[in-house]
Amino acid sequence: MKKLDSKIPPGPIAEKWSKYRSTMPLVAPHNKLRMEVIVVGTGLAGASAAATLGELGYNVKCFTFHDSPRRAHSIAAQGGINAAKNYRNDGDSVFRLFYDTIKGGDYRAREANVHRLAEVSGNIIDQCVAQGVPFAREYGGLLDTRSFGGTQVQRTFYAAGQTGQQLLLGAYSALSRQISLGSVKMYNRHEMLDLVIIDGKARGIIARNLISGKLERHGAHAVVLATGGYGNVYYLSTNAMGSNVSAAWQVHRRGAYFANPCFCQIHPTCIPVSGDYQSKLTLMSESLRNDGRVWIPKNIEDVQAIRAGKLKPTDLGEDSRDYYLERIYPAFGNLVPRDVASRAAKYVTDEGRGVGSSGLAVYLDFSTNLMRYGRSVATSKNQDNASDSQIYQWGKEVIQNKYGNLFEMYEKITGEDPYKTPMRIYPAIHYTMGGLWVDYNLQTSIPGLFALGESNFSDHGANRLGASALMQGLADGYFVIPYTIGTYMADEIRTPKIDTSAKEFEQTEKEVEARINLLLNIKGNRSVESYHRELGVDIMWQYCGMARNEPGLLKARDLVRKLRDDFWKNVYVSGTADEYNPELEKALRVADFMELAELMIVDALTREESCGGHFREEYQEEGGETKRDDENFMYVAAWEFKGVGNEPELHKEELKYEEIKIAARNYK
Amino acid sequence: MAHDEISLTLKVWRQKGPNKSGNFETHSVKINTHMSFLEMLDVLNEQLIMQKKEPVAFEHDCREGICGSCSLVINGRPHGPMQGTTTCQLHMRHFQDGETIYIEPYRAKAFPVIKDLVVDRSAFDRIIQSGGYVSVNTGGVPDGNAIAIEMITAKRAFEAATCIGCGACVAACPNASAMLFTSAKVSQLSLLPQGRQEANQRVLNMVTQMDNEGFGLCSNVGACEAECPKGISLDNIAIMNREYIGASFISRRLANK
Amino acid sequence: MKWLVNFLTSSLGRKVIMSLTGLFLCTFLVVHMIGNLKLFADSDGHKFNEYAEFMATNPLIKTVSYGLYFFIILHAVQGLLIYASNRAAVGGGRRYAGKQVAPTEARAAARNMAMLGTLILAFLLLHMWQFWFKAKFGGLAVEGDLFNEVKIAFAEPWVVIVYLLGLVALAMHLLHGFQSAFQTLGLNHPKYTPLIKGLGWAYSILVPLGFATMPIYFYVMAFNG
Structure with a gap:
């Protein structure tokens, strides 16, 4: 068994990064000009990495399956980005952000990485402002911040409900600049289908030109993956339709370890499923919990009346409502971390008190704060005798300024006006904390292969705090990989340009071609979509979702294997390999999800504890809180691929907490 | 049901x-x-x-x-x-x-x-590449709060920046003009102090690129604004026109690039 | 001077030419209308003929009028060239089989500026042939009496109808063109743009209306004998 070396630099935690950064090997500018780097993915991590590596002088080739780098799913992040700026003077600090992230991650993240993340968080805000990212500002012209779950300070910077969009467009603009300067060559509509390894090092990729269908070989001294998470294994998630695990899965098949695959985040505030035709779920930003109060009716009779349409939620008085988050977690109230809020929603709906036609929804109600804001405006206008409707109107304007686009989005989808009636929300898969195992340099277990952003596992442990994904993606891309890639590249300065006619490229390309032909030639009777839905909705969400148990997981593993066998016998993929063929793209992705699903189940089975987003029903405290087993499971589970259907091999990276005292997570 | x-x-x-x-x-x-x-x-x-x-x-x-x-x-x-x-x-x-x-x-x-309903919108990328950015490298930038920006200006810049690059403006415009798209980026960056430094060359280069892509001219019909899913305002087009005239006649630049 | 060539050949520069020439023509229209109101000054047209004589002989006016002819041609030619560019940008032919169109301000006018402009140009040619050409190169019923020519022309019902249609086209063209010119020049402001739009509406209705009084008045006079 290979020992995992996380390459954490020595020294006190607050000095690790700065010291390491000053002593790590460098690549001289003239050498950078001769070296090539492939970056796959153009989300926050990929675009920022490609742009910054280009600025440094590397020859970057950047790949996206989208028609433009700007479409990456980072664009959909709504709420904000954390940074330990302490502009509010509310006691924030690098240490506090570090601590909150470790605690929020239920003590399953690597301390050194998280501290580095907190250290560079402030630089990200500065960088984005300099790029022209229009963050929200206060009347004095300085940056505004708001609260997010799992913290007691206001450190979340935002741009209305479109922070991800604004940050991504900032990174996209930096990338566009490098493209125009010639240091980045952009390959739009190219999907990476495999990794090429020469002498044990990542030396290139096989990519499919999605327009012509041709397979292309691209060589480089190093390959950087920033390909996002795998939430779409559940079919219904808040991920974009195209989000997939394929790049990460293919490198896993080639030897990169996959860490903590069972750590998936279920976001508490999504628009509930409305029917079986549904193709995806829509998130309602966590920032809404700043002003929205979560409740369900106290009495089951009211629940039934509401479901039957005989009673409106607004008819229920305060006494008949159960603001259960405020009741159970008075210290954090509606702003408990996502896993806690999601599970609480599950419990109350399991009790049969859920609303909506399916009973799988709870209310998110803005009326209290709307009226409070309205009264505050009335006071500031010296209108103490303003009518209720006037106060409502003023309050509505305040809410509109803060969350207008989210409210519109909700109304478009549901046809209900959330200013008048509370939103209906329910948890949904949103983010995956697990991902490719990386060391402190963000290098995977394959030398020369790096993984950034959501595609790696490193910073969020078993649960990610809100507004931290944007922070991590940009930290990795702007401020970590540009340094740490040097530790690898410094030893590669003598390596000539990678020859793509090498036999390894030829061999890998042949394997990809064979796989494509295999899929096209099955010519069975079921659509790719139907397999994906069955895998996600009927198996993974059912048995490996919000709550998991051993018999369910065992059953799920069996079901996944059967479904996978059936897929390879009976799927129908239309069209040919040498044309624009979205069905083929989808089939390749679903095929990889089928394999990943089994690994997730195996990981969930092996982790006999509950922590963060991973909730094993066998391991819970009184009252349904997670019950961690620090003695036996305080490790990162890094899985090695041993062939489809074979038992993967587990490598454990023990987690050592030197700075933070481990405790039960308590948000009460 | x-x-x-x-x-x-x-x-x-x-x-x-x-x-x-x-x-x-x-x-x-x-x-x-x-x-x-x-x-x-x-x-x-x-x-x-x-x-x-x-x-x-x-x-x-x-x-x-x-x-x-x-x-x-x-x-x-x-x-x-x-x-x-x-x-x-x-x-x-x-x-x-x-x-x-x-x-x-x-x-x-x-x-x-x-193919079918899929069109190639890469012209938009090339317009951004011609100048839709602020030329700063990563690192070495001032603190985020070093420059205060009036709230109303930040809001205008934000509203322009909400463009999703879908191309509906071009599809709706009877002239297939890309003015709304291009102007949204031009005005976002020209409104902000960070983008002001290269505002002149930006607008000249982006308009040149827009013309080279073969988009039509703006007749101020307003169909773009009416169809824009993000409600990007025609004001941005006026701002771009103003910037362009200024960059052509007032700035000391003699030629593009 | 490369910068100026760049400007004038760019899409924005070409539109700026349209807007500046258009606004110049707008001022001309006001002057022309006010001057022509002299038609109503007396019943024998003495004052009007005096005015016409002044306009045709004053050296300053003559110089300006050459500028005017140039701007009319520039506005028309540039407009037609822009129309051709725009057709090419759309890809030519019929664009969408679906029939709905976005609701926008002054939709019919804004979408048909080239067509309206062409109609106005045709009308203008007729108008100039009837009065300007004859006055300059001979052919008036009574030499030196333009007032008499107006009386004769507007006694014909078809002339009156053509003039009124021409003025409707002009009104529509102005309805969009007036405020559009300001937008093209980048003169946009939350406080003043509504004023410009209001002024544009008033202008586009009042000026053509002012012109319309003339054929109608003379037709009614002729009709009543």
Whole structure:
């Protein structure tokens, strides 16, 4: 068994990064000009990495399956980005952000990485402002911040409900600049289908030109993956339709370890499923919990009346409502971390008190704060005798300024006006904390292969705090990989340009071609979509979702294997390999999800504890809180691929907490 | 839930490739009114696949109105009949039982059709590459709060920056002009102090690139603003015009680039 | 001077030419209308003929009028060239089979500026042939009496109808063109743009209306004998 070396630099935690950064090997500018780097993915991590590596002088080739780098799913992040700026003077600090992230991650993240993340968080805000990212500002012209779950300070910077969009467009603009300067060559509509390894090092990729269908070989001294998470294994998630695990899965098949695959985040505030035709779920930003109060009716009779349409939620008085988050977690109230809020929603709906036609929804109600804001405006206008409707109107304007686009989005989808009636929300898969195992340099277990952003596992442990994904993606891309890639590249300065006619490229390309032909030639009777839905909705969400148990997981593993066998016998993929063929793209992705699903189940089975987003029903405290087993499971589970259907091999990276005292997570 | 079911006749544009001629194909679907427009197309494609026919190619990704991938001209209007709505957010409750719906790709010389309803919008990327950025490298920038920005200015810049690059403005414009798209970026960056430094060369270069891509001229019709799913304002076009005239006649620059 | 060539050949520069020439023509229209109101000054047209004589002989006016002819041609030619560019940008032919169009301000006018402009140009040619050409190169019924020519022309019902249609086209063209010119020049402001739009509406209705009084008045006079 290979020992995992996380390459954490020595020294006190607050000095690790700065010291390491000053002593790590460098690549001289003239050498950078001769070296090539492939970056796959153009989300926050990929675009920022490609742009910054280009600025440094590397020859970057950047790949996206989208028609433009700007479409990456980072664009959909709504709420904000954390940074330990302490502009509010509310006691924030690098240490506090570090601590909150470790605690929020239920003590399953690597301390050194998280501290580095907190250290560079402030630089990200500065960088984005300099790029022209229009963050929200206060009347004095300085940056505004708001609260997010799992913290007691206001450190979340935002741009209305479109922070991800604004940050991504900032990174996209930096990338566009490098493209125009010639240091980045952009390959739009190219999907990476495999990794090429020469002498044990990542030396290139096989990519499919999605327009012509041709397979292309691209060589480089190093390959950087920033390909996002795998939430779409559940079919219904808040991920974009195209989000997939394929790049990460293919490198896993080639030897990169996959860490903590069972750590998936279920976001508490999504628009509930409305029917079986549904193709995806829509998130309602966590920032809404700043002003929205979560409740369900106290009495089951009211629940039934509401479901039957005989009673409106607004008819229920305060006494008949159960603001259960405020009741159970008075210290954090509606702003408990996502896993806690999601599970609480599950419990109350399991009790049969859920609303909506399916009973799988709870209310998110803005009326209290709307009226409070309205009264505050009335006071500031010296209108103490303003009518209720006037106060409502003023309050509505305040809410509109803060969350207008989210409210519109909700109304478009549901046809209900959330200013008048509370939103209906329910948890949904949103983010995956697990991902490719990386060391402190963000290098995977394959030398020369790096993984950034959501595609790696490193910073969020078993649960990610809100507004931290944007922070991590940009930290990795702007401020970590540009340094740490040097530790690898410094030893590669003598390596000539990678020859793509090498036999390894030829061999890998042949394997990809064979796989494509295999899929096209099955010519069975079921659509790719139907397999994906069955895998996600009927198996993974059912048995490996919000709550998991051993018999369910065992059953799920069996079901996944059967479904996978059936897929390879009976799927129908239309069209040919040498044309624009979205069905083929989808089939390749679903095929990889089928394999990943089994690994997730195996990981969930092996982790006999509950922590963060991973909730094993066998391991819970009184009252349904997670019950961690620090003695036996305080490790990162890094899985090695041993062939489809074979038992993967587990490598454990023990987690050592030197700075933070481990405790039960308590948000009460 | 029977009253939520409706039947529709779809006239869908099919085209094999960029230089092939295309035609309308007629299909009927039975769908639920709670579906989104794209979910309705999913239903159609599932039908086609079951009949071993080729599914309709259309672009989509986030399905929550922010990535800008989805397009389509529905009954003559980009993103369909609802204002401020992308196709993926358009729900079928806005259509009547028995209705016939025309579904076409965006049509503009600068947006060639790739297949069926998919068009090539890479011209937008090239416009951004010609100057839609602030020339700062990573690191070495001042503190985020070093420069205060008036709230109303920050808000205007933000509103311009919410463009999703979907291209509906071009598809809606009777001249296939890309002024709204280009001006949104120009005005976002020219409003902010960070972008001011290279405002002159930016507007000159971006307009040149826009012209080279073969987009039409702006007649101030306002169809772009009316169809923009993000409500990007025509004011941005005025700002770009002002910037361009200023950069041409007042700035000391003698030529582009 | 490369910068100036760049400007004038760019899409924005070409539109700026349209807007500046258009606004110049707008001022001309006001002057022309006010001057022509002299038609109503007396019943024998003495004052009007005096005015016409002044306009045709004053050296300053003559110089300006050459500028005017140039701007009319520039506005028309540039407009037609822009129309051709725009057709090419759309890809030519019929664009969408779907019939709906976005609701926008002054939709019919804004979408048909080239067509309206062409109609106005045709009308203008007729108008100039009837009065300007004859006055300059001979052919008036009574030499030196333009007033008499107006009386004769507007006694014909078809002339009156053509003039009124021409003025409707002009009104529509102005309705969009007036405020559009300011937008093209980048003169946009939340406080003043509504004023410009209001002024544009008033202008586009009042000026053509002012012109319309003339054929109608003379037709009614002729009709009543």
